[in-house]
Amino acid sequence: NAGVTQTPKFRVLKTGQSMTLLCAQDMNHEYMYWYRQDPGMGLRLIHYSVGEGTTAKGEVPDGYNVSRLKKQNFLLGLESAAPSQTSVYFCATTLEGRGSNQPQHFGDGTRLSIL
Amino acid sequence: KQEVTQIPAALSVPEGENLVLNCSFTDSAIYNLQWFRQDPGKGLTSLLLIQSSQREQTSGRLNASLDKSSGRSTLYIAASQPGDSATYLCAVVGNEKLTFGTGTRLTIIP
Numbered sequence: 001n002a003g004v005t006q007t008p009k010f011r012v013l014k015t016g017q018s019m020t021l022l023c024a025q026d027m028n029h030e031y032m033y034w035y036r037q038d039p040g041m042g043l044r045l046i047h048y049s050v051g052e053g054t055t056a057k058g059e060v061p062d063g064y065n066v067s068r069l070k071k072q073n074f075l076l077g078l079e080s081a082a083p084s085q086t087s088v089y090f091c092a093t094t095l096e097g098r099g100s101n102q103p104q105h106f107g108d109g110t111r112l113s114i115l
Numbered sequence: 116k117q118e119v120t121q122i123p124a125a126l127s128v129p130e131g132e133n134l135v136l137n138c139s140f141t142d143s144a145i146y147n148l149q150w151f152r153q154d155p156g157k158g159l160t161s162l163l164l165i166q167s168s169q170r171e172q173t174s175g176r177l178n179a180s181l182d183k184s185s186g187r188s189t190l191y192i193a194a195s196q197p198g199d200s201a202t203y204l205c206a207v208v209g210n211e212k213l214t215f216g217t218g219t220r221l222t223i224i225p
Contacts, residue, residue: 004158033212033213035215040217041217042119042204042215042216042217042218043159043204043206043213043215044215045212045213048212058212059212090158090159092159101147101164101166102164103149103161103164104149104159104161104206104213105161106151106158106159106160107158108156108157108158109156109157109158
């Protein structure tokens with residue numbers, strides 16, 4: 001039972017390069033989220049999806065794009081990486097949205113450094 | 116805008132002691148509150164979820180309380196163990212999203 005799997009686990013990029021982070025879940029959850037975690041700032045929501053084919057902006061969406069073409073996958077893209085995007089990125093899923101008694105499940109994170 | 120605060124940022128206690136971690140939030144219009152544990156280099160693990168209509172939840176040595184009117188939650192850990200050492204985060208759910216606190220780093224001294 002894999003739960004939430006993030007790929008890759010580590011990556012170093014140069015400024016201006018692009019990349020895609022993959023989140024895959026095998027729990028048949030509707031809701032998926034991308035967060036970034038920075039020292040002293042906690043986790044901040046980048047984008048989220050309430051179901052296949054849907055996406056929505058979170059608190060810090062600038063510089064990122066997302067896609068949810070399949071229910072089990074949520075992709076986070078950086079079109080032109082900047083040093084300010086150096087962070088640890090977490091994907092999370094939950095069965096239902098607000099009002100649910102279901103907790104969020106997190107992946108182990110992707111550590112991304114932009115030089 | 117919802118703001119979630121956790122004080123203190125770090126806490127060290129001897130093994131065996133009972134302890135309380137605090138979480139406060141500014142907007143009482145929440146659907147639920149969750150407590151998570153994060154080990155170094157790992158993701159977050161959900162510990163307890165309290166729905167807005169509830170006052171507390173218990174799991175083993177953990178007890179979480181919620182007072183919506185005052186915007187406060189506490190996580191009580193009984194008989195602490197070295198394995199409890201981790202960062203504990205609280206998060207509140209409003210609309211479709213969670214707002215996280217910055218966490219309390221807990222160290223249990225053997």
